[in-house]
Every structure is written in C-alpha cells, then in structure tokens.
Amino acid sequence: MRIALFFLVEGVAALVIGFAALFVSFDPVWSAELPQQAVLRPSDARSGSLLFKTDDGYRDALRLGVDVDLTVSGPTVRARVTQIFRNPTKDWVEATYVYPLPAGGAVDTLKMVVGDRVVVGDIKERQQARAIYEQAKQNGQKAALTEQERPNIFTNSVANIGPGETVLVQIEYQEPVQQNGSEFSLRVPMVVGPRYNPRPVVQSVDLRADGNGWGTTDPVPDRDRISSEVLDPAQNAPVNPTNVTVHLNAGFPLGEVKSHFHQVRIESPDSTTRIVKLAEGPVPADRDFELTWKPAAEKAPSVGLFREHVGNSDYLLAFVTPPSVEQAQQKPLPREVIFVIDNSGSMGGTSIIQAKASLTYALGRLQPTDRFNVIRFDDTMDTLFPAPVAANSANIGNATAFVSALQARGGTEMVPAMRAALSDTNHDDANYVRQVVFLTDGAIGNEQQLFETISALRGRSRVFMVGIGSAPNTYLMTRAAELGRGTFTHIGSVEQVDERMRGLFARLENPAVTNLSAKFSEATADLTPSALPDVYRNEPLVLAAKLDKLTGSVEIKGRIGDRPWSVTLPLANAAEGKGLSKLWARRKIADAEVARTTRQESPEDADKTILALALEHQLVTRLTSLVAVDKTPSRPEGEPLKLSELPLNLPAGWDFAKLFGERPSLPAVPGERRADGGDGKVQLAALKRSPVATQAPGTLQLPKTATDAELKMIAGVILLTVSLLLLVFNRRQTSPQ
Structure with missing residues (x-):
C-alpha cells in the first residue's frame, strides 16, 4: 500500500511539474531585482521613446526632447533651442540628430550642459571643428558639434553620453519677423521631411589623353547627411516631444494673435505683450509651428527703422511697405x-x-x-x-x-x-x-x-x-x-x-514695385541685398546695412506700375534693435550664395566672402561649425562607444505608404528613393543608408523577439508524458492481478 501511495504521489508531482514547465521559466526575469534599465515590451514604449535591440529583450533607447523659447522684440526674433539627450541604457553612446531651423536664421551660439558644468562652443572652420570633435570623442570627453547641411537643415552630434546620463545641448539663432500687409508672423520648423535625391548620373568623361572613361556626377553629394530614419506612424508612437514658448513684444498695441496648427494658451500682461504657450504641453515634432499677430489698429506701420551699434560700426534694418496704388488710366496687361x-x-x-x-x-x-x-x-x-x-x-x-x-x-x-x-x-x-x-x-x-x-x-x-x-x-x-x-x-x-x-x-493681379534703389545721403553703406528685388502688394522691402556713421537719411525710390514712388527716412529716427549685425551678416552670406549660383562670383571668391563673414560674426554656415568640448574625460578607457542615429517623425499629413516601399521586392538602397522607370512608384534604393524604417527605427531596432519558450514547452510536454506513463505504470502495479 505504501509503495502504491508513493508511486501515486510521484505521478501527481510529475504531472504538476509538467504543467508548470509550460508556463514557468527556470530563471524568471520578473522575480529578480532589476535595475532601472528593465527589460521592456513594445507596449511599454511611451511617446518620445525608442527601443534598442538587445540580447535579453527590449531596452529603452536614447531619448530626445526639445524646448524652443522665442523672444520677439519688434522686428526680430531671438530663439533658444534646447535639445535634451537622455541615455537610459548601460552603454556609452554618441547621438546624432538632424533637425530644421528657419532658412533665414543666423545660428551663433552653442552651449553644452553636463551636470552643473556649462561648456560654451566656438565657431571654427568646418573641417577643423569636425577634427576637434573627433579627437574629443576618441579621448572620452563629452563634446557637441553643430553643422549646417542646408540653410534650413542642421545636424547635432553629441559624444560620450554615459549610462543614465542626461546632456543638454542649447543653440541660439536670430531671425527677422516676417510681414505681409498688416500681419506679422514667425515660423518654427519642427521636422525635416524626407528628401527625394536623384540618382547619380553616369557619364562619359575624358580621363586619359588617349581615350574616354566613365565618371559619375552626384546631384546630391551629401545625401547621407540629409537623410534620416523616418518612423512609420502606423507602427511607432511619435518621438522627439517638443515644447514651444513665445514671448511676444510687438512694439505696438496688439490685436489678434493666432497659432494656425497648434492649440495654444495666450497670456496678456499688457497691450503690446503676449506670452504664448502650447495648451497641452509638448507635442510631437511632426509639423511646423506658425504664429501670426496683427496690430489693434486697422493698419500696421508702413515704415520701420531700427539700429544697433557693434564695434566701430552701426547696423541698420529697414522695413518699408510701398502703398497699394492701382495703375491709373491703364488696364493691367493680360x-x-x-x-x-x-x-x-x-x-x-x-x-x-x-x-x-x-x-x-x-x-x-x-x-x-x-x-x-x-x-x-x-x-x-x-x-x-x-x-x-x-x-x-x-x-x-x-x-x-x-x-x-x-x-x-x-x-x-x-x-x-x-x-x-x-x-x-x-x-x-x-x-x-x-x-x-x-x-x-x-x-x-x-x-x-x-x-x-x-x-x-x-x-x-x-x-x-x-x-x-x-x-x-x-x-x-x-x-x-x-x-x-x-x-x-x-x-x-x-x-x-x-x-x-x-x-x-x-x-x-497688381503691379509690382520695380526698379528699386536706395541712396544714403551722408553715410557710407554696405547694403544687402545689393540688388534690390521687386516687391509685391502688401510686401515690405527689407533692407539691412552696415554704416560707418548713423547720420543723414536714406532715400528709397521705385516705380509702381507706370508711376514713380519714393520715400526718405531720417536715420536719427531709428529705434534700438537687437541682433541686427547678425542679420546683416546672414543676409550678406545669402547674397554670396546667390552670386555663386548665378555665376556673378566664382565659387572660390564666394567661399572666401562667406568664411570671412562667418568667422567675424560667429555664425554657422556650410563652411563653419560650432564645437563645444568638456575638458574632463568621462568615458573610461576601453569602454566602447555606440552610435545612435535618432529617427524623425513623418510630417503630419504625409502618407508613409505613398512615400516608401510600394514595391518591397526590390532591394533597398540606403539614403535614396528612386523612381522606377516603368510605373514611377517610389522605391527604396541602395547607396549609403536608408532614410526610412518601415517597421521600426533602423539603427535603433526593435529587440529580438526569439526566446527559449519553445524549448521549455518541449521539456514540459516530455515531463507531462513521463508523468502520465508513471501513473499508468503505478496503476498497473497496484491493480488486482
């Protein structure tokens, strides 16, 4: 009887173990004391988070948050953009991030905040700044590098972010307020939309004295620097949460203040000032922020004149809106x-x-x-x-x-x-x-x-x-x-x-103001734009000038249709402005770029002008960069450094399927989308690195989903079978002969 009872208990125990083996890991991770970097599931991802693929499951990856603070002072905007890089992994990482800024913005400041230390960046020639950054990265020092890829596309690189560390990178820029009739506006670009990059052209070139060879011309030689991973919104939560605050001091009594694409909360300290904040806190960086304001009176000022004294020079910024005059006794041309x-x-x-x-x-x-x-x-x-x-x-x-x-x-x-x-x-x-x-x-x-x-x-x-x-x-x-x-x-x-x-x-439908010119009565002026453009109805003519003295007046002449028009502005009436020297230099740099494009200047001469202006006024251009290096090494010698290229959201309203991969059978070509000659559908092509991720961030991939569950289920089935056999054997042993 005791023997029978023993076999019965043994069989039941085996049966219990068999069932348990189907569900219980032999080393269950949830029962262990986990550090802050716990293993995550995809459902644990929060807005603004990414996931690393690791050997033991999901891990929260490097995060980016952005805070934009803008101060409007009359005709200019001073912006401070703070990018918060947080590394919740156990690895030392280098973060790179492509982001947009206004095309007319003058980027002049870089600060890196590490703990309680603030490291201020310096403007250097682009190659020199890159060399300084790479050396600091190799030495284990924290470093930040801001580079311009286009006047409205920039790249930030931050090296040696340690496990669990947060590093703040802050850039500042100056730009003019935009005006259209009685409406003033500013725009904050938040996301770089994916760019279509035509394929390199293969052409016959004379490579040798005795024959022809083949060469390639790439219309987008920096395609890998302007192409970032793009998240499919159907597969991923939005990343890069962004907060925007605007301190608006218009300089005149304000009427309507309106945000066109985001819900905002507006405070009114007085008649000329507004504080504008996002109504519900940070938003996904997937569309531009646009703010417009109008004066309380029916018409905005038609003339604005502002001055700033820097060094031995005076800088002038003028906004002049010609009157809307219809063509008299003459029908407009068809x-x-x-x-x-x-x-x-x-x-x-x-x-x-x-x-x-x-x-x-x-x-x-x-x-x-x-x-x-x-x-x-x-x-x-x-x-x-x-x-x-x-x-x-x-x-x-x-x-x-x-x-x-x-x-x-x-x-x-x-x-x-x-x-x-x-x-x-x-x-x-x-x-x-x-x-x-x-x-x-x-x-x-x-x-x-x-x-x-x-x-x-x-x-x-x-x-x-x-x-x-x-x-x-x-x-x-x-x-x-x-x-x-x-x-x-x-x-x-x-x-x-x-x-x-x-x-x-x-x-x-209305005549433009043409044949515009500006003449200073006493001061010697370096004016930009050098060739004044035509302006259209309700548009101001915007001039910036560097003067040897702030005396006399400036006379602006032009023609509205068939009528002459002119206005004279005493320089003594100019109001104090901020950052005008930066805006003048930025516009002179743009003039040099245009002269290079129109072949009015050789590439070499234009580059000399751009470099001299950028170094003198401490601005980021395609030839100069900002670099900041913390002198104290932080990454221990021998610790590897991993690269994290942060992906971007798809701009709001864009169709991911229309843009990428309608023919997934074709091989993917990183860094480029090409048109298929047959039906023209957009394809992923294969040159450097892909600008998209159809399922998840490509460089920060989703974790491996394979586990040893199958082995455990097999083991459980085996044990269950053995337990059943033991029960049968036990019954046969104890049953009456």
Whole structure:
C-alpha cells in the first residue's frame, strides 16, 4: 500500500511539474531585482521613446526632447533651442540628430550642459571643428558639434553620453519677423521631411589623353547627411516631444494673435505683450509651428527703422511697405500663367488635397484675356496643352478635370518640370505678363540644380512658389522665388487655401514695385541685398546695412506700375534693435550664395566672402561649425562607444505608404528613393543608408523577439508524458492481478 501511495504521489508531482514547465521559466526575469534599465515590451514604449535591440529583450533607447523659447522684440526674433539627450541604457553612446531651423536664421551660439558644468562652443572652420570633435570623442570627453547641411537643415552630434546620463545641448539663432500687409508672423520648423535625391548620373568623361572613361556626377553629394530614419506612424508612437514658448513684444498695441496648427494658451500682461504657450504641453515634432499677430489698429506701420551699434560700426534694418496704388488710366496687361503641380509620393495624404484645391482655386481666378497651361510632375511629367491656351470655360473645365484626377505617386523630379515651365516660346510677346505658379512641398535634396535652372532660364518669367503641407522646404521656396523675382506663399492646411491664394492673386493681379534703389545721403553703406528685388502688394522691402556713421537719411525710390514712388527716412529716427549685425551678416552670406549660383562670383571668391563673414560674426554656415568640448574625460578607457542615429517623425499629413516601399521586392538602397522607370512608384534604393524604417527605427531596432519558450514547452510536454506513463505504470502495479 505504501509503495502504491508513493508511486501515486510521484505521478501527481510529475504531472504538476509538467504543467508548470509550460508556463514557468527556470530563471524568471520578473522575480529578480532589476535595475532601472528593465527589460521592456513594445507596449511599454511611451511617446518620445525608442527601443534598442538587445540580447535579453527590449531596452529603452536614447531619448530626445526639445524646448524652443522665442523672444520677439519688434522686428526680430531671438530663439533658444534646447535639445535634451537622455541615455537610459548601460552603454556609452554618441547621438546624432538632424533637425530644421528657419532658412533665414543666423545660428551663433552653442552651449553644452553636463551636470552643473556649462561648456560654451566656438565657431571654427568646418573641417577643423569636425577634427576637434573627433579627437574629443576618441579621448572620452563629452563634446557637441553643430553643422549646417542646408540653410534650413542642421545636424547635432553629441559624444560620450554615459549610462543614465542626461546632456543638454542649447543653440541660439536670430531671425527677422516676417510681414505681409498688416500681419506679422514667425515660423518654427519642427521636422525635416524626407528628401527625394536623384540618382547619380553616369557619364562619359575624358580621363586619359588617349581615350574616354566613365565618371559619375552626384546631384546630391551629401545625401547621407540629409537623410534620416523616418518612423512609420502606423507602427511607432511619435518621438522627439517638443515644447514651444513665445514671448511676444510687438512694439505696438496688439490685436489678434493666432497659432494656425497648434492649440495654444495666450497670456496678456499688457497691450503690446503676449506670452504664448502650447495648451497641452509638448507635442510631437511632426509639423511646423506658425504664429501670426496683427496690430489693434486697422493698419500696421508702413515704415520701420531700427539700429544697433557693434564695434566701430552701426547696423541698420529697414522695413518699408510701398502703398497699394492701382495703375491709373491703364488696364493691367493680360497674363500668361503656367501652373505646375507636384503629385509625387511625398505629396500623399493631405498635401495633394491642399495642392489640388489651391490649383482649382487659381484656375477659377483666371480672366478671359489670360492664357494658361498646366504641368504635373512626379518622376515623370505631363503638360496638359501643347502650348498655352485661352482661359475660356472649355479649357478651364478640361484643366479642372485634369487636376481633379491627379494622385500622389512616384519620385520628385522637379528640375525638368521647372525647365518646361520656363520654356517661353512667346518670349517676344510684350502684350502678356508671364508668371509661373509652382505648387510643391519642395522635398528634394538637389536644390542647387533647381536654383541654377531658374537662374539660367527665367527670362521674362516670374516664379511664384506655393509651399504645400505641414513641413515644406522653405529654403528651396524662398531662394527659388528670389531667383525667379517672385514670392513664396505657404499653405499648411485646407482651411488656408482661400485666404492664402487670395493673397497670392492680389500680388499676381497688381503691379509690382520695380526698379528699386536706395541712396544714403551722408553715410557710407554696405547694403544687402545689393540688388534690390521687386516687391509685391502688401510686401515690405527689407533692407539691412552696415554704416560707418548713423547720420543723414536714406532715400528709397521705385516705380509702381507706370508711376514713380519714393520715400526718405531720417536715420536719427531709428529705434534700438537687437541682433541686427547678425542679420546683416546672414543676409550678406545669402547674397554670396546667390552670386555663386548665378555665376556673378566664382565659387572660390564666394567661399572666401562667406568664411570671412562667418568667422567675424560667429555664425554657422556650410563652411563653419560650432564645437563645444568638456575638458574632463568621462568615458573610461576601453569602454566602447555606440552610435545612435535618432529617427524623425513623418510630417503630419504625409502618407508613409505613398512615400516608401510600394514595391518591397526590390532591394533597398540606403539614403535614396528612386523612381522606377516603368510605373514611377517610389522605391527604396541602395547607396549609403536608408532614410526610412518601415517597421521600426533602423539603427535603433526593435529587440529580438526569439526566446527559449519553445524549448521549455518541449521539456514540459516530455515531463507531462513521463508523468502520465508513471501513473499508468503505478496503476498497473497496484491493480488486482
């Protein structure tokens, strides 16, 4: 009996062990005392967090948070951008992060905060700054490096962030307030949209004296530096939470203050001041922040004059809005308008809806005396009519149907479309004003090719850029409009279409102020822009000058239609301003870049000018960088350093599937999207590193999901089988013979 009881107990125990083995790990991680860096599941990810792939599961990866603090003082904005890098891993890491800034911003300050130490950066030539940073990284010192990739795209690198450490990197920049009629505005770009980078061109070149060889020309030689990992919003929570605060001191009694794309809370200390904060705290960095304000009176000041004394020089910033005067006793000339619409993959989602609505509105504004054409492009191109046609109801109806049928797809070959739009077969026809209206998000990496095309082919055409979407490439838009003697209009939502397109047509349908010049009566001035551009209705002429003395006056002359116009401004009436010397230098640098593009200066001479201005005024340019190094080494010798390239959110409203990987069977090519010659769909191509992650961050991949669960289940089944056999054997032993 005792033997039977023993076998029974033994069988039951084996049965229990077998079932338990199905569910219980032999070394359960949840029962151990875990440090702060606990193993995580994907569901544990919070907004602003990334996950590392590790050998033992999920680990929270390097995080980035951004705080933007802006102070508006009359005509200028001083911005302080603080990037908070936190490393919750056990590894020493180097973080790199691509981020946008306003194209007209003058970046002049870098600070790195490590614990209670503040390290201030220095401006150096780009190669020298990079060498200093790399040496500090190798020595185990904390270091930060700020580099300009485009005037509106920057890269921050932060080396030797230790386990559990938080490092703050703070940059500052100055920019002018934008004005359009009675409305003033500022824009904070928050995300760099993925760029379409055309493939390198293989061409025959003379490499030897006795024959030909093959060479390549890359239209985007720095494609790997402007391409970042992009998270699929369907698979990932938003990252890089951003907070924005604006201290607005307009200098005049304020009326309406409005945030167009974010909910805000507005405090009013007095009639000329507002404090604007995000209503619900930090937001995902996936669309631009735009703030506009108007004076309490019906009209804004038409003249603004500001001065700053730095060193031995005086700097002047002038805003002058010419009066809106209609052409007298003369009908405006009819127009030949070429509309160009971008229907590439980056325009997927809400952007194509905005673009089509804008173009449909524009077609409805044409007059019977006008003529027009429509060009659409992705990586292919179609022109609706063989030549511009009369703006009658039949042609406008055909164009409206053509636009309505467009779908977003393919790559963004913008240069051929601009070349076609500027092709002017009627260049001797003085009876028409020729205008090009170009609707796009500007998401390309070969901006320089577009600028050179406009400069070479613009002729009598004027180019008006319409930026579409939540994060347009404003550098491309503003520079293209400047070279094309037109303007830039941004439409960030469908609700803005009517208002912004009405403003654009007010410019298209009214005479520009042309033949502008500025003359100082007593002071010797270094003026920028050196060649004053035409300005359009409600737009101010913005001048910056470096003066040897602040005496006398400046007279500005021009023509509005067929009428002369002039205004004289006493310099003694200028109000005190801040950061004007930086703005003057930044605009002089932009002048040099334009002169380089238009071949008015050789590349060597333009670069000398840019470098001298950048070093004198301590600004970041494509030739200079800011570098900060903590003198005390922190990473122990022998500890490895891991690179973490932080991904970006997809801009709000963009369609990830339209943009990336509609044909996943093709091999991925890092760093480039290419157009397939057959159907033009956007593909991932293979040059350096991928700008996208279809499931999760590529460099910060999701953890390995494989475990030893299968082995444990097999062991459990075996033990369960053995226990059943023991029970059967026991029963047979104890049963009556």
